[in-house]
Amino acid sequence: MTLRIIFMGTPDFSVPTLKALAEAGHEILAVYTQPPRPAGRRGLELKPSAVQREAERLGIAVRCPASLKTLAEQEAFASLRADVAVVVAYGLLLPRAILEAPRLGCFNGHASLLPRWRGAAPIHRAIMAGDEATGVMVMKMEEGLDTGPVAASTRIPIGPDMTTGELHDRLSERGAVMMVEAMAELERGWLVLTPQSETGVTYAKKIDKAETRIDWSLPAEDVHNRIRGLSPFPGAWCEFAAGAKTERLKLLRSKVSDGEGAPGTLLDDQLTIACGSQAVRLVEVQRAGGRAVEAQEFLRGAKLTAGDKMS
Structure with missing residues (x-):
């Protein structure tokens, strides 16, 4: 049947x-x-x-x-x-x-x-x-x-x-x-139905575009969760200076890392960025119109150095 x-x-x-x-x-x-x-x-x-x-x-x-x-x-x-x-x-x-x-x-x-x-x-x-x-x-x-x-x-x-x-x-x-x-x-005829609990209700509203831009003033754990929670779609992002222009960077993978500094500051040559507390090391990113790459490949092309800002 x-x-x-x-x-x-x-x-x-x-x-x-x-x-x-x-x-x-x-x-x-x-x-x-x-x-x-x-x-x-x-x-x-x-x-x-x-x-x-x-x-x-x-x-x-x-x-x-x-x-x-x-x-x-x-x-x-x-x-x-x-x-x-x-x-x-x-x-x-x-x-x-x-x-x-x-x-x-x-x-x-x-x-x-x-x-x-x-x-x-x-x-x-x-x-x-x-x-x-x-x-x-x-x-x-x-x-x-x-x-x-x-x-x-x-x-x-x-x-x-x-x-x-x-x-x-x-x-x-x-x-x-x-x-x-x-x-x-x-x-x-064996299916058993159990009513849902009346406690612990939360709602998962649609992702708003305003949520996708990273706020580096947040604690590192929150930034990391935002990055992985929006990966691969719609994608968290930030901006960086690419010569005389500003370019958007999609953030796909990250890890919470030690480090401190003004939020959004690049701390080293590993793409570690200071947050409101601690730091986040970006592992995989994607430039506009490009493919997803590991951090080191991105840095070779972007020519960023410690002290530069991500916004």
Whole structure:
């Protein structure tokens, strides 16, 4: 026996779950994903989502509504007569009519240990906050923001230098396995749902552009967490003097280091930069229009010396 599933997701994070459900033998009736976005240097091309590309590879019908609030879209969704909808980083709110349409409800794969980090950017926020662990959960969806009862969870440690990109991949793969396991239990009628705690609720709001510029007056630990929490996307950054002009530098990897000086001052030939307390040594950076390189390769081209300022 297999389930009739509607899959709803958009970015790379969602793809392993779609693949795993298909490989488990479930009938994927349709894939819902966000519409193709402008791409290319002039924004004239339309780039389909990672989920759309995978669905097309698997031969699954794709739907890309801009909203699910219209009666026509809700009727089209209900007409699929799904047993369940599986939602992983879809990016659109599901109205009550959508939540109630599948026979067994809608289940979400969420990248945090709920109720901590409900919302849009749980992976970034966990690292930026300096959390030592996070996880992935499968929950049955309600109208509230990530408030539904939990069906399964896994705790994953966050290493002191782990980036959002690295954690993203671990959570994505583990979440796919958990969702397949949860759907197997749901199919057999064995799935147990546990209400979320009412304490410890935090919200993972979207990353604002204003957060991406590094403030060197912060303690080194906070600067380091900001750098790795925004790596590789959207990327923390600072500026430095490149001859007569100022150039932006994307910061991808760092380590907390000893050292002191005026915040933003380059302390040595290892790309160690003073913070409000202690210092951060940059390990991997990327110049505008260039590729990611290790600190020493960047310094050979940038010709910075101790005492220079990063702003």
